[in-house]
Amino acid sequence: MSELRKDPIIGRWVIIAKERKSRPADFTTPVEIAKKSFCPFCPGNEDKTPAEIFAIRPDLSSPNTKGWAVRVVPNKFPALRIEGELNKKGIGMYDMMNGVGAHEVIIETPEHYTNTGELIDIKDYTPLKMNQILETYQTRYADLKKDQRFRYILIFKNSGKEAGSSLAHPHSQLVATPVVPKRVKEELIGAKWYYEYKERCVWCDIISQEIDSNKRIVAQNESFLALAPFASLFPYEISILPIRHSSDFEEITLKERELLAELMLEVFKKIAKGLNSPPYNYMLHTAPCRYHRPGFWQTIEKDYHWHIEIMPRLIKQGGFEWGTGFYINPTPPEEAAEFLKSLSV
């Protein structure tokens, strides 16, 4: 079983995933993303994945057969496993616990290629398809938030080998963890401080100032705003924020979900067109599991504001930034926004 280990100096938890590749030769012979070989995520190969947890099946077909539009399965090589107890313990000055959690794969579409034979990606999706994916996210959040062992549920997508993906078929991932990830915790704490001082949500203030200045907006509709953040870490980084204050993604309405699907497609079409379909990551930041919100977290519904962060992977300065928290971004977000805004898609 994997272990969660805590850094004794800065308190950051790390998953030591013993069951994944780990020998030196596994790293020095890189995994290529095969375009034409066998794909376990394609329809007809449902028996090559662990049994499905959830699927959208417009034709009412049976589980683990063809006919699905979106399909969720456990990760075959999970970083965390659903079975077992946490067994928190100390080893001398060090802290650790068992790697209990969930690690799911959201297979976004049965299609692997577009009509022209390219790998399919978000830019090729219909609004209905994008909405089905968001509906799946919402359903999985609502289900897993009931499990009292979990503190946080993170949904993210790695697209392209340079962004950490090892399978070409479009998929996103979900990780439910018994700890709140460090970066999310920093957001929670920062937002709380801001709220205590101003009695306003920091993201609501950002939305208001960004609409006012109109310098960093990439796209918008009546419910969502896509912008290049003022202190962007990466070139062409984009945040998508709901204009209505809400701490929890899963409380999105049907109408809002449609509007989010539309805006996400617009943004990804712009990224694909303007930046030559780069590898990218996106991640959904939402409030931690409700169960764990007594005390410090009691104001979270007021001070936290869910959002999506999109990071095209255009530069490779990772190691230094990883180690120091010190980022150099060569593209002013105003220029990034102006460029992406100007593209018609």
Added chain:
Amino acid sequence: MSELRKDPIIGRWVIIAKERKSRPADFTTPVEIAKKSFCPFCPGNEDKTPAEIFAIRPDLSSPNTKGWAVRVVPNKFPALRIEGELNKKGIGMYDMMNGVGAHEVIIETPEHYTNTGELIDIKDYTPLKMNQILETYQTRYADLKKDQRFRYILIFKNSGKEAGSSLAHPHSQLVATPVVPKRVKEELIGAKWYYEYKERCVWCDIISQEIDSNKRIVAQNESFLALAPFASLFPYEISILPIRHSSDFEEITLKERELLAELMLEVFKKIAKGLNSPPYNYMLHTAPCRYHRPGFWQTIEKDYHWHIEIMPRLIKQGGFEWGTGFYINPTPPEEAAEFLKSLSV
């Protein structure tokens, strides 16, 4: 001029470096590291770099001519510039200041290739060469710490294109900043808390427990310990710690510098042999500039312990980890240490 901008939620500063590459096409046509083309860092091309700041010249040759063993020049495309005032200001809810600082390149050796025609790297250095590089680091730290505009001085190395390097000739870099980088600040705060509670330095406790358990030690000598950290973020990550408590790298003695040079060579030979000469980053974490240590920082000489972090770049899960602070490491540090320890170099 570059700008420093502060994230309004989590308080992290980012350098928006307007003078570096920034247009979409600059990213989509990647810079290749040319092996055989013109090299501005090779001897004889001293006039192709900005004028040198410092050099070790065993033959007492003149500045900006051949004859140097190590040479320090300003970065030609600096993220931060030495001239000017900080001019801290607010734009609505956002905070920023001018990109004042220093960005230097430490050209480690006049040699570009080994005898067998390979690009030269640390593993090929003599102990004398490594010691000259460390002497240069020490000299530059001592000089720049006098400048009262700087809060932190960071020395690091990116080796290989995947690690963010754009020139093949061996070099490290120095960045002096008007803010303390986030990750370093977290270390300072974590170490302070630990010290207040235990009245012991957290790294001194780590050294003691690691020597005791002997599970994660990669190499050691009478003054330094190289180990795979208990909560390593990356496969085969290594920290080098001075066994004698010291907060400031630049206070290293001549004898210690020799021993550090030897241990660094041993570690990099092991990495090169066992992991097929991977791209890597290393960074030197030392105490912030002395001038800025009243109040909160007054105990820093007792609670901080300088060290070097070495990160071979073997996996590509960057974007997700960047955005969440949530790391999955597939190699238990005990296995990493056992493997590297067993290699004879």
